[in-house]
Amino acid sequence: MPEGPSVRKFQLLTSPFVGQVVAKVGGSSRKLSVNDLNALRLQDSQVHGKNLYLAFVAAEGPIGPAAEETALQREAACGAHCPAQGQQGQDGSPHPCSHGEELQEAQHSRSEAPEAAEGRGNWLRIHFGMFGSVRANEFSRANRANKRGDWKDPVPRLVLHFESGGFLVFYNCRMLWCSSPRADPASDILSAEFHRGRALRALCAPDPICYTLLDQRYFSGLGNIIKNEILYLARIHPLTPGSLLALSDLERLLDCAVQFSSDWLHNKLHGQGLHPQVYQKEQCPLGHPLMKGTFGPSGGFKRLTWWCPQCQPAVL
Secondary structure (H helix, E strand, O other): OOOHHHHHHHHHHHHHHOOOEEEEEEOOOOOOOHHHHOOEEEEEEEEEOOEEEEEEEEOOOOOOOOOOOOHHHHHHHHHOOOOOOOOOOOOOOOOOOOOOOOOOOOOOOOOOOOOOOOOOOOEEEEEEEEEEEEEEOOOOOOOOOOOOOOOOOOOOOEEEEEOOOOEEEEEEEEEEEEOOOOOOHHHEOOOOOOOHHHHHHHHOOOOEHHHHOOOOOOOEOOOHHHHHHHHHHOOOOOOOEHHHOOHHHHHHHHHHHHHHHHHHHHHHHOOOOOOOOOOOOOEOOOOOEOEEEEEOOOOOOOEEEEEOOOOOOOOO
């Protein structure tokens, strides 16, 4: 599913529509009554980890104070309007999706916060599936046949047409209303408020390090691609218990997580794709054969992991 840098790019696509009124809605969502969004004003757009939050109010209500411009938004003004804007997938290339494709939602592991039932709020929480994406003023088109050999364009879960004439399209996502964003900026690896000390304490746990890195309580927005890449960059075997690693190794791993995520976001804003070193590869950059395994906590979701036995030796 889209990781922190991708969802931040999605949020930047929605930002220009803040303050505008929804004139027409559409989409295939079954759990959300899309017509409830008609004639509402998009008041705010936020991203927290892997979740996008959109706030809606009655059109006649106040727009509310504009959020202060962040460094991310200033950079987006220069680089977001690139050829890759709104493209689907982790590397910026569209993925095929059949007409009746259901949301490919990963099971919730202990690292994911449960979705408690709430009364209707004015915030729409959007959690993206495997090929989830947002497009602005364009629809996704199939670039190859699906598994059944059909050339069918992906079906949007939600389409918001605004009075200005522009529109937003949301694909392969789950949406629900909530009273406010569930957010802890201290756990978001792309937030200026990211708490390194708390993250380091989490990494010291006796669990395999590849489990801890996907724990969204401490590494919100960090997903499987980032996990594979930073473990290789830090030369750490994925199944190494964090308690066996030196503090300097954990510091280096944390530095790699923040730097890799920031670089990935920067590349997305400038229309550049991701060039992984080990994720879904057969050899590491040094030419060593890679190994692949499916790892995850007991009772939790198992994720594919690639590693180099020579560059990332096991710690006994």
